[in-house]
Amino acid sequence: MDKDNANPTILNVSELPTRLNKKKAAATGKVAELEVDIVLRRPEYLSAPFCDLPWASDDTDSDDGFTIEPIDEQEIYDLISTISDPEHPLSLGQLAVVNLPDIYITPSPSAAAAADPNTLTQVLVKITPTITHCSLATVIGLGIRVRLEQALPPNYRVDVMIKEGTHSQDDQVNKQLADKERVAAALENATLKGVLDKMLETCT
Amino acid sequence: MSSHDPPTPVTPVTPVTPVKLVPLPPFKPDLYERAWQSVPHPTLPLLATTHQKSVTVFSLSTLSAHSSLTNGHERSVRSTTWKPNLPPHKLCLITGSFDSSAGLWRWEDEGQGGSGSLEVEMTGGVEAASEDKDWELIVVLEGHESEVKSVAFSPSGQYVATCSRDKAVWIWEDVGASETDDEWETIAVLNEHDGDVKAVAWCPDTNRSGRGRYSNDVLASASYDDTVRIWREDDEGEWVCVAVLEGHKGTVWGVQWEPNPKTDRFPRLLTWSADRTIRVWTLKEEEDEAEGAPRHAFGGLGVIPNTMRRSLKEEWNCTAILPTAHTRDIYSATWSPETGRVASSGSDGVIAIYGEEASDVDGAVGVVTEDEAAAELDGDVLMSNGHSQSKPEASKQWKLLSTTPNAHGPYEINHVTWCKRYDAGCPPEKRGVEEMLVSTGDDGIVRPWQIS
Numbered sequence: 001m002d003k004d005n006a007n008p009t010i011l012n013v014s015e016l017p018t019r020l021n022k023k024k025a026a027a028t029g030k031v032a033e034l035e036v037d038i039v040l041r042r043p044e045y046l047s048a049p050f051c052d053l054p055w056a057s058d059d060t061d062s063d064d065g066f067t068i069e070p071i072d073e074q075e076i077y078d079l080i081s082t083i084s085d086p087e088h089p090l091s092l093g094q095l096a097v098v099n100l101p102d103i104y105i106t107p108s109p110s111a112a113a114a115a116d117p118n119t120l121t122q123v124l125v126k127i128t129p130t131i132t133h134c135s136l137a138t139v140i141g142l143g144i145r146v147r148l149e150q151a152l153p154p155n156y157r158v159d160v161m162i163k164e165g166t167h168s169q170d171d172q173v174n175k176q177l178a179d180k181e182r183v184a185a186a187l188e189n190a191t192l193k194g195v196l197d198k199m200l201e202t203c204t
Numbered sequence: 205m206s207s208h209d210p211p212t213p214v215t216p217v218t219p220v221t222p223v224k225l226v227p228l229p230p231f232k233p234d235l236y237e238r239a240w241q242s243v244p245h246p247t248l249p250l251l252a253t254t255h256q257k258s259v260t261v262f263s264l265s266t267l268s269a270h271s272s273l274t275n276g277h278e279r280s281v282r283s284t285t286w287k288p289n290l291p292p293h294k295l296c297l298i299t300g301s302f303d304s305s306a307g308l309w310r311w312e313d314e315g316q317g318g319s320g321s322l323e324v325e326m327t328g329g330v331e332a333a334s335e336d337k338d339w340e341l342i343v344v345l346e347g348h349e350s351e352v353k354s355v356a357f358s359p360s361g362q363y364v365a366t367c368s369r370d371k372a373v374w375i376w377e378d379v380g381a382s383e384t385d386d387e388w389e390t391i392a393v394l395n396e397h398d399g400d401v402k403a404v405a406w407c408p409d410t411n412r413s414g415r416g417r418y419s420n421d422v423l424a425s426a427s428y429d430d431t432v433r434i435w436r437e438d439d440e441g442e443w444v445c446v447a448v449l450e451g452h453k454g455t456v457w458g459v460q461w462e463p464n465p466k467t468d469r470f471p472r473l474l475t476w477s478a479d480r481t482i483r484v485w486t487l488k489e490e491e492d493e494a495e496g497a498p499r500h501a502f503g504g505l506g507v508i509p510n511t512m513r514r515s516l517k518e519e520w521n522c523t524a525i526l527p528t529a530h531t532r533d534i535y536s537a538t539w540s541p542e543t544g545r546v547a548s549s550g551s552d553g554v555i556a557i558y559g560e561e562a563s564d565v566d567g568a569v570g571v572v573t574e575d576e577a578a579a580e581l582d583g584d585v586l587m588s589n590g591h592s593q594s595k596p597e598a599s600k601q602w603k604l605l606s607t608t609p610n611a612h613g614p615y616e617i618n619h620v621t622w623c624k625r626y627d628a629g630c631p632p633e634k635r636g637v638e639e640m641l642v643s644t645g646d647d648g649i650v651r652p653w654q655i656s
Contacts (some may be wrong), residue, residue, distance in 0.1 A: 118553075120614070178533075
């Protein structure tokens, strides 16, 4: 089968946004946690695909990660950038299908420090398909929605949309991805579920 | 009515006659998984809840499980409908499933010889069905190409409508020689929607009429194509689309007919949508409707199918948009036959209740213009008090009476329905009379609510 895009642009793994870079940049970062991260961080050559979510490791203060610190855009990015592309042996982060600046959390995590577990939080992810007519945009969007709905607490509402102007049928794809009933039915389709499971295999 | 008047700035609606929702203990057991819909039996104290590949029937007397329908569908059961007009020891449900089929199930209380335990239950008894009685899948209605989203029995029980992601509505007729002879025939396949058909609903008996060349039965369908269509059977036995209701700006998740009109007019329609609005539609009833079809009922001639004869059309107008109460998709709304109140729920986990001011219900009815609708969608203007008093403005009659956030904690609420109370917490003289609300959520909880 011909691939929709045989020669996608690929980002170098080291250029992708990570929690670590962010903490280095932030002068007020938590030093102790940072050191733990550095010590426990796997060497780059072992990090393929790179799934070093800081809070997902047993060695850090991850147990109550949901309640102590609000989930921020970087955490959302870490959850979905490691999803595999359905047709390339690369991650959605490497292909720049998902990008940190295109993740929006409402209300903003900095504003909602003492979040009530019942308060609805919207996570909006705008994806950039590798080419404008990529027929797999729906499958990629579905994978992101499923990944986030499985990983996030139930008060999160996940909206996945095609970034404006990057896809020729974005309204149609957006409407499908927003339809709870269609998403539920898609997950009961064995073929589609198989594709999704494979995409999500590379997430830990 | 002029659409050029600038919208008047308004303050949020304050409840007129405050209504409070008080949670009652949920039905037992918890289902622990997404439940889609809970449908009360038309006359008996039973409630059928669809979840995963099964249906759990709860007793409204004991608020616990009565029986369950399992091992009939390969994928989730999305919706169900009770067959009406059966004797109390016989139960019949039709289920619509993501496996593309609809199933007809029966449950019979043979041991009671015609005066079943259900009647005992209704007068205050307690027993759930004994374990050896079970639901049996009798007939599978096959034909849809993809997920069946909704199923509905007509008021007489003669017809069943089903609808699917394949964009079609099917009408099936019971042609069996007797009640136990389950033979069903497809009598219509309606292919005019441009997207998934999300819901079908039959007009109830009250105030329904044959209207010229049509028979009494009237069906409404709601779709992913943002429209609602109304279907009737003409004098040649053909089911035809008599109106396309355009106005919603997103998937129309559902439709319900006015269950108990206060006047002798034709029942109105209630529709709710991913556009976060709930709309009321009214049939323009006039003597000379055969002459010259009203153009704007169809929002332009382009959408009139070639097969539709002009004289067959009905003019339905959006006569109200309920006050804004939701911030995400509205998955469900329910119109009470007792109080005329509407309750709604959806992705935001809020249950809202609205009331219609009793006065002037059958007076001049205003038509909501597109400008006003757009303003309502933007959240800039609340229809209920945003306009000058001189105009006949139907939407002014609807007030928001209460909103209950987090009615299922952080979870989405897929369904709400009004339903009669039979539980021990209700004074005996009010059992079967007093209404409660039942909500069904992604948390697998089916919760009754007392209205106070």
